[in-house]
Structures are given as C-alpha cells and as structure tokens.
Amino acid sequence: MLSNEDILRLRTDFPILEEKIYGKPLIYFDNGATTQKPVQVLSKIEYAYKHLNANIHRGVHYLSQKATEAHEEARSTVADFLGAAQREEVIFTRGTTEAINLVAFSYGEAFCTEGDEIVVSVLEHHSNIVPWQMLCERKGLVLRVIPMNERGELDLEAYASLLNGRTRLVSVAHVSNVLGTVNPVGEMIRMAHDKGIKVLIDGAQAVPHIPVDVQQLDADFYVFSAHKIYGPTGIGILYGKQELLNAMPPCQGGGEMIDKVSFEKTTYNVLPFKFEAGTPDYIGSTALAEALRYVSAIGLDAIAGYEQALTEYATEQLMQIDRMRIIGTAREKSAVLSFLVGDIHPYDLGMLLDKMGIAVRTGHHCAQPLIDSLHIPGTVRASFSFYNTRDEVDLFIKALQRIVPMLS
Amino acid sequence: MTINQIQDRIVEDFNQFDDWMDKYALLIELGNGMEPIDDQYKVPQNIIEGCQSRVWLHADMADGVIHFKGESDAILVKGIVALLLEVFSGRTPDEILQTELYFVDKIGLKEHLSPTRSNGLLAMIKQIKLYALAFKARNS
Numbered sequence: 001m002l003s004n005e006d007i008l009r010l011r012t013d014f015p016i017l018e019e020k021i022y023g024k025p026l027i028y029f030d031n032g033a034t035t036q037k038p039v040q041v042l043s044k045i046e047y048a049y050k051h052l053n054a055n056i057h058r059g060v061h062y063l064s065q066k067a068t069e070a071h072e073e074a075r076s077t078v079a080d081f082l083g084a085a086q087r088e089e090v091i092f093t094r095g096t097t098e099a100i101n102l103v104a105f106s107y108g109e110a111f112c113t114e115g116d117e118i119v120v121s122v123l124e125h126h127s128n129i130v131p132w133q134m135l136c137e138r139k140g141l142v143l144r145v146i147p148m149n150e151r152g153e154l155d156l157e158a159y160a161s162l163l164n165g166r167t168r169l170v171s172v173a174h175v176s177n178v179l180g181t182v183n184p185v186g187e188m189i190r191m192a193h194d195k196g197i198k199v200l201i202d203g204a205q206a207v208p209h210i211p212v213d214v215q216q217l218d219a220d221f222y223v224f225s226a227h228k229i230y231g232p233t234g235i236g237i238l239y240g241k242q243e244l245l246n247a248m249p250p251c252q253g254g255g256e257m258i259d260k261v262s263f264e265k266t267t268y269n270v271l272p273f274k275f276e277a278g279t280p281d282y283i284g285s286t287a288l289a290e291a292l293r294y295v296s297a298i299g300l301d302a303i304a305g306y307e308q309a310l311t312e313y314a315t316e317q318l319m320q321i322d323r324m325r326i327i328g329t330a331r332e333k334s335a336v337l338s339f340l341v342g343d344i345h346p347y348d349l350g351m352l353l354d355k356m357g358i359a360v361r362t363g364h365h366c367a368q369p370l371i372d373s374l375h376i377p378g379t380v381r382a383s384f385s386f387y388n389t390r391d392e393v394d395l396f397i398k399a400l401q402r403i404v405p406m407l408s
Numbered sequence: 409m410t411i412n413q414i415q416d417r418i419v420e421d422f423n424q425f426d427d428w429m430d431k432y433a434l435l436i437e438l439g440n441g442m443e444p445i446d447d448q449y450k451v452p453q454n455i456i457e458g459c460q461s462r463v464w465l466h467a468d469m470a471d472g473v474i475h476f477k478g479e480s481d482a483i484l485v486k487g488i489v490a491l492l493l494e495v496f497s498g499r500t501p502d503e504i505l506q507t508e509l510y511f512v513d514k515i516g517l518k519e520h521l522s523p524t525r526s527n528g529l530l531a532m533i534k535q536i537k538l539y540a541l542a543f544k545a546r547n548s
Contacts, residue, residue, distance in 0.1 A: 022428075344483075345481055345482035345483060346460075347460045347461045347485065347527060348483050348484050351484055351520075355428050363459060364459075378460070406429075406432070406436060
C-alpha cells in the first residue's frame with residue numbers, strides 16, 4: 001500500500017501539479033480524460049529527439065538503427081506490460097479510437113457478412129459504438145446492446161441471450177468512463193468463447209488503474225491509449241491474437257506495411273508492420289514505454305489499492321452533501337466518481353469548481369446513449385489518479401459545500 | 409436607452425464586484441429572476457444544442473422590433489441568456505445587426521462564449537443575428 005509520504009514524493013514527479021489556476025493550486029480530478037506526465041516521460045521525449053531521432057526500419061545508418069531499436073524495445077515493453085504471448089501481437093496506433101476503428105474495418109472485412117451481429121454494451125464510449133455502427137452500415141450488420149441494472153452493472157443474463165450463431169464479435173469496455181464500473185470481462189470473454197465468438201476489450205479506462213493480463217483474460221483484442229496512462233498523446237495500442245491479426249487485411253496502405261510493391265501486385269508485410277503504414281510515432285512509443293516502466297515500478301496493485309481507498313473516501317465525503325446522487329454504484333468500481341446534486345445542472349457545478357482551481361469533467365462524457373438511458377442531462381465526473389490526495393478531496397468537498405447553496 | 413448604453417450599464421453592474429463569486433452570484437440571480445419561457449416555445453425547433461447545456465430561443469416581430477424569449481437548462485448559461493435578451497430584445501433588426509457585442513468580454517465572462525465550452529451561447533448569438541437578418545429580409 002502506498003503511504004501518504006509515497007504519494008507526496010510521487011507528486012513531485014509531475015511538474016504540472018505545481019501550477020496555479022486563477023491563483024489557486026490546481027486540483028486535477030480529470031484523469032479519466034487524460035493523465036498528467038511525470039518528468040521521466042517528459043525527459044524521455046526530449047532525450048529521444050536529442051539523441052535518437054532518425055526514421056526507423058529503413059536506415060543503414062547508426063542513428064536509424066538506434067531509433068529502430070528503441071521503437072521495437074518499446075513494443076516488447078508493451079507486450080510484457082499486457083502479458084502478450086508475442087511482441088508481434090502489439091500494434092501501435094494513434095490511440096484507442098484508431099485501434100477500435102482498425103479492428104472494425106479489418107476484422108469486419110475478414111469475418112463479417114450481411115446479417116451478422118456485433119454486441120456492445122449500453123455504457124460504451126462513443127469510440128466503441130460509432131466504428132461498429134459504421135461497420136454495420138457498410139456490411140449490413142446488426143448492432144446488439146447489452147443492458148445494465150440501476151447500479152450500472154451489465155446484465156449478464158441478457159448478455160448471454162444476445163450471443164448467437166450470427167454474433168461475430170463482442171466489444172465492451174473493461175471500465176466505464178462515466179460510471180467507473182469494472183465489467184466482469186474475464187467471465188464475458190469465457191461466455192463468448194463458449195460459443196466461438198471473439199471479444200475486443202476497450203481498456204482505455206482500465207490499464208492506468210488495474211493490472212491487466214491479456215492471456216489470462218484470453219482477450220482476442222485489447223486496446224488502450226498512452227495518454228491515459230501517463231504517456232504522450234497521439235499513440236495507443238492494439239493488442240490482437242496473432243492468428244486473428246494474420247487473417248485480417250490491412251486498413252491503411254503506404255510505406256512500411258508492404259513486402260513488395262509493383263503496379264501489378266503488392267504483397268503485405270508480416271505482423272506487426274502490416275498494420276503500421278507510414279512512419280510510426282517512434283518518439284511516442286519510446287515515451288509510452290517509459291510511462292509503462294514508471295507505472296510498473298510503482299506497481300499497479302499498489303496503485304489500485306491506493307486509488308480504491310481514495311475513491312471510497314471521496315464517496316463517503318460526497319455523501320455528506322445534501323441531495324447528492326452518485327451515478328454508478330457498481331460493486332466493482334474503479335477511480336471514477338460521477339454525481340449530480342439535486343437538479344443542479346452539471347455545467348454549473350463544473351464552471352464554479354473550475355473557478356476554485358478544481359478540474360472535473362462535465363456533460364455526457366462521450367457516452368450519450370448511456371446518459372440518455374439514465375434520463376439525466378449529464379454528470380459531473382471526478383476521476384482520480386494515484387497522485388491525488390485526501391487533502392485534495394477535502395478541498396473539493398469544501399468547494400462543493402460553498403457552491404451548492406449558490407446554485408440551489 | 410441605446411443597445412450600447414445597456415451594455416455599458418451591465419458592465420457597470422458587474423464590475424462593482426472584485427470577487428468572481430459575487431459576479432457569479434449576480435448571474436445566478438439574473439437567471440433565477442428570468443421569466444420562464446412559455447412551454448409552447450420550448451419546442452425542438454427552438455432548441456440550440458450545446459454539448460454541455462442547451463438553450464431555447466424564440467423570436468417574434470411586432471411593431472418593427474424583435475422580441476426574444478429564451479431559456480437554458482444550466483443556470484449560469486440562463487443568466488447570460490437573460491443579459492443577452494436584455495441587450496437584444498425589443499430592438500429593430502438593424503440595431504441588432506449593427507451591434508458589436510462587448511459586454512460579455514468586459515465583465516469577465518468571456519470563457520462562457522468560448523467554442524470549447526459548447527454550451528449553446530455562441531450559437532444563440534449567431535441565431536439572434538440570423539433572426540434579425542431574416543425579419544429584415546421579410547419586411548423589406
């Protein structure tokens with residue numbers, strides 16, 4: 001378990017936490033949107049540009065070799081972090097969104113025909129809804145939606161009944177970005193596999209908070225974004241089982257992804273390069289690897305334990321506020337707290353919290369179908385990281401106690 | 409009073425406060441004190457959807473001037489809607505079209521008009537000007 005001293009020491013790794021907002025110390029509770037970056041990652045980016053910058057995979061010269069090594073080592077670091085069987089199963093993308101779009105296109109091309117079905121859940125982020133709707137439109141597929149109970153937990157009985165002979169893929173979030181629900185993805189994968197159905201897990205909200213092992217889960221695809229786990233923006237990961245990735249056509253053409261090109265016929269490169277057209281973000285991959293090393297050094301179990309305790313503390317404190325409604329009370333919950341106070345609009349709460357230096361997210365959190373199903377205008381969401389403290393939670397509560405009467 | 413005299417008066421009202429809390433308290437008071445929009449005008453064609461909050465705007469022309477009615481589901485936005493209507497409602501299309509809106513900036517609430525806030529206000533101002541254009545075209 002991380003002690004308060006540990007946390008205060010770790011906080012010094014994050015220069016931005018020293019910032020003042022309207023003259024007040026920044027309290028950053030918007031980690032579900034993006035996390036802040038430790039100096040280790042920032043220095044790595046600078047180091048890479050200063051000492052490793054050359055285009056990779058094609059240079060005979062020294063610097064190109066060094067850059068290629070760093071990029072490919074980063075792939076191995078990601079593979080180890082996820083517990084992948086082989087490093088070739090790790091594809092660099094621009095983020096979670098691009099990774100899901102890649103699967104929606106390439107898996108769709110390889111395995112889906114008219115009348116087939118894709119299963120998502122009601123609590124998905126738009127990035128795990130829209131690519132499938134586009135696939136459905138393109139190939140005449142049907143989108144099926146797993147409902148949830150009033151706590152925000154997926155209805156597994158309903159899920160079981162959605163799996164049938166036409167189901168080609170299940171795509172669900174590991175952790176809900178709005179409700180914090182940790183979905184029982186291991187069980188959901190087993191249920192799908194029993195019927196020979198493949199599963200993609202959107203791990204964007206999970207990897208920063210809980211240990212993930214793709215082989216243990218037996219996930220067919222697992223995707224996440226670097227910027228949500230203390231890494232840089234613009235890079236993310238698609239993990240996919242080798243036999244599946246091999247059977248899928250590339251979705252982008254260009255350099256790097258080819259074997260031989262002629263105007264008569266082009267043959268594609270092997271994994272992972274087949275899915276990485278163009279110059280990859282080798283600086284980003286190097287920095288992502290540093291972020292994963294940073295998180296692993298602290299330990300994801302330790303992080304999960306601390307964040308869990310902090311979230312429970314914040315929940316208890318929030319409940320002291322009159323007319324407080326926590327949105328999402330799943331028994332298995334991650335470091336996300338969505339709430340509403342009476343009929344105060346989330347925008348109003350968010351704007352006034354901002355004035356007090358507290359960064360939260362308000363609105364529908366890119367999950368409109370979920371928000372609509374709850375019949376609310378949106379939520380205020382506080383999402384925590386290990387660098388957040390009880391003192392910050394106390395200030396947050398104090399701010400709410402000042403703001404709520406103003407808006408009531 | 410001219411439109412700009414009203415804008416100046418609003419600026420004066422707000423700038424008597426140094427503390428942002430007092431400014432927001434006044435904004436909330438204005439929002440709360442606003443006459444609620446009649447249900448018959450709270451219809452889909454009057455909605456201006458923002459990503460964060462929504463605004464309703466209804467326009468009528470009588471005796472050469474445009475009367476606006478508006479509302480929002482967020483109280484801070486509603487307060488600004490109240491101010492905008494104070495400035496623009498009961499004015500001729502030409503007055504509305506010629507007005508340079510400066511009071512929001514001067515009272516330190518410009519951030520509410522930032523496109524990234526996506527609260528419907530920016531679209532509402534655009535809509536007010538569009539109504540003025542449309543009524544002007546119809547009357548000429």
